[in-house]
Amino acid sequence: MISVTLNGETLEFDLDPDTPLLWVLRDHLGLTGTKYGCGEGECGACIVHLDDKPVNACITPLSEASGRSVKTIEGLSPDGRHPLQLAWIIEEVPQCGYCQSGQLMTAAALLATHPRPTDAQIETAMSEVICRCGSYNRIRRAILRASNPEAQNG
Amino acid sequence: MADSDAQLRLSRRALLRVAAASGGGLALGILFPAQAETSAPDQPQQDDGPETLAPNAWIRIHRDGGIQLVVARSEMGQGVTTSLAMLLAEELEVGLDQIRVEQAPVDAAYINHLLGEQATGESTSIRDAWLVLREAGAVARQLLITAAAAIWSVPESRCEARRGVIHLLDDQRSLSYAELAATAAKLPLPALPALKPSGTWSLIGTTQRRIDAPDKVLGAARFGLDVRLPEMLYASIARCDLIGGHITNWRENATRAIPGVLNVFAVRYGIAVIAESSWAALRGRETLEITTRPSTNLAADTQRIRNRLRIALKGRAAVAYKKGDVSAALNASPHQIESIYEVPFQAHACMEPMNCTADVRRDHCDLYVPTQSQARARATAQRITGLPADRIAVHTTFLGNGFERRREQDFIVDAVELSKELKRPVQVIWTREDDLRHDFFRPMSLHRLRGGIDAEGRLTAWFHRVAGPSVLARIAPDQITNGVDPFMMAGATDLPYSVAHRRVEYRRADTPVPIGLWPGGGQGHNIFATECFLDELAHIAGKDPLQLRRDHLTDRPRLLNLLNRAAEEADWDNPPAPGRGRGIALMEAFGSLIAAIAEVSIEETKVRVRRVICAVDCGQAVNPEIVRAQIESGIAFGLTSALKGEITLTKGRVDQSTLRDYPLLKANEMPDVTIHLVKSDAEPGGVSGLASPLMAPAVANALFSLTGEPVRSLPIRLG
Ligand code: FES
Ligand code: FES
Numbered sequence: 001m002i003s004v005t006l007n008g009e010t011l012e013f014d015l016d017p018d019t020p021l022l023w024v025l026r027d028h029l030g031l032t033g034t035k036y037g038c039g040e041g042e043c044g045a046c047i048v049h050l051d052d053k054p055v056n057a058c059i060t061p062l063s064e065a066s067g068r069s070v071k072t073i074e075g076l077s078p079d080g081r082h083p084l085q086l087a088w089i090i091e092e093v094p095q096c097g098y099c100q101s102g103q104l105m106t107a108a109a110l111l112a113t114h115p116r117p118t119d120a121q122i123e124t125a126m127s128e129v130i131c132r133c134g135s136y137n138r139i140r141r142a143i144l145r146a147s148n149p150e151a152q153n154g
Numbered sequence: 155m156a157d158s159d160a161q162l163r164l165s166r167r168a169l170l171r172v173a174a175a176s177g178g179g180l181a182l183g184i185l186f187p188a189q190a191e192t193s194a195p196d197q198p199q200q201d202d203g204p205e206t207l208a209p210n211a212w213i214r215i216h217r218d219g220g221i222q223l224v225v226a227r228s229e230m231g232q233g234v235t236t237s238l239a240m241l242l243a244e245e246l247e248v249g250l251d252q253i254r255v256e257q258a259p260v261d262a263a264y265i266n267h268l269l270g271e272q273a274t275g276e277s278t279s280i281r282d283a284w285l286v287l288r289e290a291g292a293v294a295r296q297l298l299i300t301a302a303a304a305i306w307s308v309p310e311s312r313c314e315a316r317r318g319v320i321h322l323l324d325d326q327r328s329l330s331y332a333e334l335a336a337t338a339a340k341l342p343l344p345a346l347p348a349l350k351p352s353g354t355w356s357l358i359g360t361t362q363r364r365i366d367a368p369d370k371v372l373g374a375a376r377f378g379l380d381v382r383l384p385e386m387l388y389a390s391i392a393r394c395d396l397i398g399g400h401i402t403n404w405r406e407n408a409t410r411a412i413p414g415v416l417n418v419f420a421v422r423y424g425i426a427v428i429a430e431s432s433w434a435a436l437r438g439r440e441t442l443e444i445t446t447r448p449s450t451n452l453a454a455d456t457q458r459i460r461n462r463l464r465i466a467l468k469g470r471a472a473v474a475y476k477k478g479d480v481s482a483a484l485n486a487s488p489h490q491i492e493s494i495y496e497v498p499f500q501a502h503a504c505m506e507p508m509n510c511t512a513d514v515r516r517d518h519c520d521l522y523v524p525t526q527s528q529a530r531a532r533a534t535a536q537r538i539t540g541l542p543a544d545r546i547a548v549h550t551t552f553l554g555n556g557f558e559r560r561r562e563q564d565f566i567v568d569a570v571e572l573s574k575e576l577k578r579p580v581q582v583i584w585t586r587e588d589d590l591r592h593d594f595f596r597p598m599s600l601h602r603l604r605g606g607i608d609a610e611g612r613l614t615a616w617f618h619r620v621a622g623p624s625v626l627a628r629i630a631p632d633q634i635t636n637g638v639d640p641f642m643m644a645g646a647t648d649l650p651y652s653v654a655h656r657r658v659e660y661r662r663a664d665t666p667v668p669i670g671l672w673p674g675g676g677q678g679h680n681i682f683a684t685e686c687f688l689d690e691l692a693h694i695a696g697k698d699p700l701q702l703r704r705d706h707l708t709d710r711p712r713l714l715n716l717l718n719r720a721a722e723e724a725d726w727d728n729p730p731a732p733g734r735g736r737g738i739a740l741m742e743a744f745g746s747l748i749a750a751i752a753e754v755s756i757e758e759t760k761v762r763v764r765r766v767i768c769a770v771d772c773g774q775a776v777n778p779e780i781v782r783a784q785i786e787s788g789i790a791f792g793l794t795s796a797l798k799g800e801i802t803l804t805k806g807r808v809d810q811s812t813l814r815d816y817p818l819l820k821a822n823e824m825p826d827v828t829i830h831l832v833k834s835d836a837e838p839g840g841v842s843g844l845a846s847p848l849m850a851p852a853v854a855n856a857l858f859s860l861t862g863e864p865v866r867s868l869p870i871r872l873g
Contacts, residue, residue, distance in 0.1 A: 016413065023433035027388070032380035033373020035554070037505050038586040039436070042813035045505060073373030085371040089363065092779055095787055096231030097370030098377060098505040098554030126821040130813070132505045132555050133231045134790020136824035138783070 002066045007075025017063035021055075022046045024062050025072060033073035033101045037130070044129030047102040048072045054109040054128070073101035076108060084108055087146040095133035102129045107143050116147050207335040209297055209343060211263035212242055212290045219332035221246075221253045221318065226264035227283075228274040228526050229257075229366060230556035231787065232842045233780035236365045238283050240776055244357045245291025245350060247315035248331070255365055257550045260528045260543075272529040275558050276675065277744040277840025280776055284838055288349050294338075296347040301338035302329050352774070352835060361779040366552070378524035378551045379583065381511040386579040387416065388432045389572050390439040393424040393592055396806040398449030398666055401425060405443040412438045421571050423564065428576065432583055439585075448806055454666040456598075456802040460496070463600040463663050466621035467494065471661035472637030475647045478655030480604075483615035487606025489694045490615070493687055495603070496867040497679040498800035499667060500596040501816060506554020507589040512569035513579035518545045519570070520579075524553040526560040534563045538570045557791075558671035562594055587811040594670025595801055597623050599642070601683035605690075611697040613706055618646050618684065619659040625669055625676075627662075637662060645677035645847065649684055650713055650742055651706035667803065673791060673843035677743050678850075682868065685739040685851035690864050699738055699855065700726055712771060713740060713747050716832060720749040720769035723830050734764065737855025739848040745839030746772040748785075752825070752852035754860065759872055763793060763825040763853055768845055770829060773836035782829050784841040789827055792849025794819040800869050 002013045006029070015024065022039075025031040025048070037045030039058045046057040049071040050064070076082050084107050087093075094100045103126070110117055110125040117125070122143050126136070207215040214222040223242045227234040239255050258264050260272055267286075268278040295315050302320035303310040312323045321328045352358075369375040394401045404425050406418040414434025418427050425442055429435035453459070484490050511522040512535070519539050525531045528548045535546045553560055568582040584592075599622030606615035624639040633640055638660045640647075646658050672678050692702040700721050707714040717740055721727075730736050733755050740749040753765040766789050775781045799816035802809045810816040854865035857872075 019433055023431060026379075027431040027433065030382055031373075032376070032382070035377070035506070036379060036432070036583075037507070037554075038813050040586065040812060040814075042586075043505065043818075080368070080372050088371045089367045092364055092367065092783060094364070094367050094370035095233070095783055096229075096505065096553060096555050097366065097375050098552075100370050101373040104371060123822045130505065130818050130820060132503065132791070132794075132818060134787045134819070134824065135783070136790070136821040137786060137827055139821070 002062055004062070004065045005069040007071055013062060015062060017061060017066075019062045020058050021048065021060045021062055021065055021070065022057035025057065031072055031074050035098055035101055037099070043099070044102040044106065045099050047105045047129060049105060049109055052109065052112055054106050071105075073105060076104060082108065083146040084111065084142065087142040091138045091142040091145060093135050093138040093142050095135055099129055099131045099133070103131065103135075103139055107139070110143070111147055117143065204339060205336045207294065207297065207331075207339045209294050210290045211258070211261060212287060213246065213294045215294065215331050215335045217332055217335050219330065221248055221331065222256050223253050224256050224258045226258035226272065227266070227279045228524070228550055228553050228556060228560070230274070230526070230553035230560070232279070232784055233364060233777065234274070234279050236362060237280060237776045237780055238287060239365060240357045240362060241283055241287035242291040244355055245288045246294050248318045250357070250362050250365060252318050258528075260532045260548045264528075271527065273527040273561060274556065275526050275561055275671065277842040277844065279840075280838045281745055281840055289346060292347045292349055293344060296344045297338040297341050298331055298334050300341055300344065301334045305329065305337065358776055359774065359778070362777055364780070375552050377506050377554050378509045378511065378522065379506060379581070381522040381551060381581060383511065383513060383522070383579040386511065386581055387428050387430065387576060388435040389426050389428050389568070389580050389582045390435040390585065391421065391424045391426045391568055391582065391588070392439050392442050392444055393588060394446050395591060395808070396446050396448045397454040397668070397803070399806060400447050401444055402447045403445040408441040408443070409438040412441065417576075418442070421568070423568060426572055428572070428580070435583065436585060449666070454803050454806040456499075456804070459598060459665045459667070459803070462665070463598065463621045466661040466663035467600055467602045467619060469661070471619055471659035473657065474638045474643045474660050475656065475658040477657075480615050480617050480655045480657040483655035484604060484606045484617070487614045488609055490604065490606040491690060491694055492602065492604045493690055493864065493866060495601040495683040495686060497599045497682060498868055499598045499669075499802070500795050500799065501590050501593045501801050501810070502555075502557040502559035503590060503816060503818060504555035504557055504559055507586055508559070508565040508584040509582055510565045510569035511579060511581040512566075512573040514539055514570060514573040514577070517541070518547070520547045520549060521566065521570070522549045522551060523566060523569070524551050524560060525566065526553070526556045526558065530561070530563055531566050534566045535570045538567065539574055557673050559593065562670060564592070586813065590810055590812070590816050591808045594668045596672040596678070596795070597625055597642070597669040598665065598667075599679045601679070603683060603687040605687060607691050607695045611695040611702060611705065613651065613653045613691065614655065616649065616653040616656040618649075619661060620646055620680065621661045621663050622679070623664045623667070623669055624662050625671060627664070629671070641671065641676045643680070644675045645680035645741060645743065646684065648742070650710055650740070651688070651703070652709055653706065674788065674846035675743060675843070677741055677847040678795070681739060681741050681847040682850040682854070685848070686854050686858075686865065689737070689855045689858055693858070703738065703740065713742060713749070716740070716747050716769045716771050717749045719830050719832065720751050720767055723769065723828055724751040724753070724767045726751070735856040735858075735860025737852045737857070737859060739851035739855065741848055743847070744841070744844060745837065746770065746841055746844055748844050748848060750845060750848040750852045752849070752856045754853055754856040756860065756872065761797060761853065761857060761870055761872060763797070763823070765826045765828070766849070766852070767828045768830065769832060770841070770844070771832040771834055772839045772841050772844070773834050774838045775831060776838055778831055781831060781841050785829050785845045786827055788843050788845030789849060790819050790824060791843065792846035793823070793825070793853070795846070795868065796850035796853050797823075797869055
């Protein structure tokens with residue numbers, strides 16, 4: 001049995017410990033917000049938080065999450081009103097939307113460590129997640145908006 | 155619209171249920187969080203009783219107040235869910251906050267007249283819908299007004315529709331659409347009512363927030379791979395990696411030993427591994443030992459194809475356009491040059507790999523699929539199952555990119571065949587490697603251009619030959635006339651510059667590599683060649699590339715105006731900062747016009763695109779912010795194909811299989827973007843992929859100005 005705290009709930013898993021977290025979420029829990037894009041840690045569509053740090057769920061085995069805490073897009077906020085989620089809507093970030101869970105989780109981890117990130121910090125952090133729709137400049141604006149309390153609801 | 159609280163509650167409930175049932179294993183049949191109450195694309199769920207006003211295929215007004223609008227184009231990021239709903243809502247006189255959008259089933263009513271079938275692509279959605287959807291909205295509005303006027307016994311001219319309510323003018327009385335639905339449903343359809351004059355629009359031309367955004371920031375939007383059905387199995391198919399080759403044998407012992415793997419068998423496109431979970435299917439497929447036999451024809455090799463296309467640049471060819479006498483004019487020109495440009499095979503690389511879920515039963519079939527072509531999807535299922543068309547339902551999910559790749563049928567064949575065989579719902583998952591290796595690639599093409607320019611810098615002659623495989627020969631052979639494939643020639647035949655003597659030719663040179671449509675169309679390869687060649691001619695004549703373009707656009711005022719706007723915005727008259735170069739490209743396509751200027755620098759050995767300035771005239775912009783997003787999207791797609799990966803083949807095998815060897819543009823490579831949207835009341839043009847073809851030539855021209863070395867092949871490599 002592998003015990004993982006997922007979005008605040010403690011779950012027990014009787015699964016092959018090598019199963020990538022991505023597929024535990026998607027297939028076994030039906031939490032399909034975390035996406036499969038490459039399965040090799042290259043695209044970032046699958047990024048979730050493992051003890052508050054962004055990891056590629058596609059190459060993180062379940063065993064690595066044992067006794068730790070995992071947060072997915074479904075658990076990013078209790079009410080869908082994380083400052084980033086609000087800013088994402090205001091800046092019209094999502095296009096096809098496929099990469100956006102990975103983008104949001106990466107941005108959320110960035111803001112957790114750097115509440116007022118510089119352009120360079122944003123660029124470095126966000127270059128881990130590919131957006132084939134090219135929403136990058138909107139993502140940057142949305143992060144700046146979310147990290148600036150005065151601009152948040154503007 | 156999505157109720158985010160309800161979704162979150164649902165997803166937590168789903169989670170709790172698993173926690174309760176924990177002990178691991180397979181938790182099948184968990185309700186997808188969004189399934190119950192969002193705009194997750196599906197068929198309209200409410201039945202149309204006699205109480206429902208359903209005057210056409212797009213509008214359902216229910217007695218309980220629900221207003222459903224049906225969107226019959228696939229949402230792949232281009233914003234159709236919002237912009238098509240806006241066209242309906244404008245004339246229906248409802249706000250986007252009052253409606254619920256549903257994805258259309260397959261039906262003749264939903265045909266895209268520009269594509270001749272129910273399909274989404276080639277930047278046609280808005281152009282096709284512009285009249286049709288506004289008329290559909292207006293008819294419904296008219297019925298509601300007629301119903302209200304009858305109830306109140308007043309002339310219709312005293313009734314006014316506003317935000318889902320008919321108001322009686324100079325009176326307190328009003329009736330909501332819900333209250334009027336049953337009465338209006340009994341009325342005969344009116345003659346076509348007049349459309350609202352543009353001055354009275356409340357939605358068209360305004361920025362309305364995207365309807366699909368709330369679901370997409372919650373992770374609740376349902377894509378193809380997110381479909382979860384009771385009893386559903388997962389499948390991965392090992393394909394033959396040799397183009398034209400065959401799988402002759404395979405060993406499956408190791409595969410069958412993997413927990414969760416249920417079955418292994420051969421299907422049309424390879425060896426399928428069926429499993430209880432995605433992971434088991436993918437892992438099982440990894441362990442298959444496959445023996446292949448190459449095709450006897452080893453021509454699927456980039457070097458051999460290049461040689462073949464080089465040969466095709468000479469000799470006979472089909473004439474796509476001819477004016478004057480090019481040979482004579484070339485000979486008479488004081489300066490004449492020839493250049494050859496090359497565009498490689500490239501992969502679409504949709505973020506969501508190809509996939510499809512099929513549920514084939516004895517008497518019906520359901521497809522849950524991110525497809526750009528519902529009509530073809532149904533036809534594919536019909537062919538394989540033998541079921542009549544009305545027993546096949548196509549449920550279109552959100553698409554994690556489309557890029558014309560999802561017009562194809564291969565992933566649908568996979569799922570339908572497997573579900574038919576297994577008599578259970580099956581989700582077929584392509585890996586990234588499958589997706590990159592087994593694409594219908596952007597065609598490779600070679601271009602020979604010859605041009606003459608006189609002492610005053612006037613173009614005197616222009617010759618352009620395109621050599622490459624025919625894309626339409628497979629997809630739409632009836633569109634090929636006199637040996638000319640209009641897809642391959644788009645942007646070349648219709649060169650916007652006026653030149654007295656011009657000849658454009660196509661030499662079809664098919665290759666054994668599967669090829670298909672590409673966002674931005676054939677302009678993607680042709681505009682690269684023509685706009686770069688123009689700068690080479692300007693260079694020879696010692697002319698400013700902007701001025702050369704201006705001088706030859708005097709009879710194209712709309713395009714000339716746009717070029718000037720872009721130049722102004724980029725401050726073209728003043729030189730760029732040291733170490734930077736600027737390049738221009740422009741184009742007219744899909745009923746829209748665009749001019750772009752790229753500013754680049756070289757960092758160490760890498761091209762860095764610092765800034766892209768676009769001036770866009772797409773006629774009436776339905777939703778300006780979505781137009782901007784589409785231009786940004788085209789810039790990213792175009793820069794990726796200009797600077798990043800190429801698909802090469804060695805002895806029948808695609809060399810690239812991961813995002814390491816086929817890289818895509820990342821955040822730190824995205825330039826600053828300035829978009830100048832020209833106000834226009836012309837009919838709307840398409841904007842999907844519009845900026846894409848201009849990126850390669852604009853960047854190439856910028857580099858040429860910086861280094862003095864012309865760029866003639868893609869992706870751009872320095873030195
Ligand atoms: S799916 Fe994990 S990085 Fe691409
Ligand atoms: S929004 Fe489509 S890939 Fe990022």
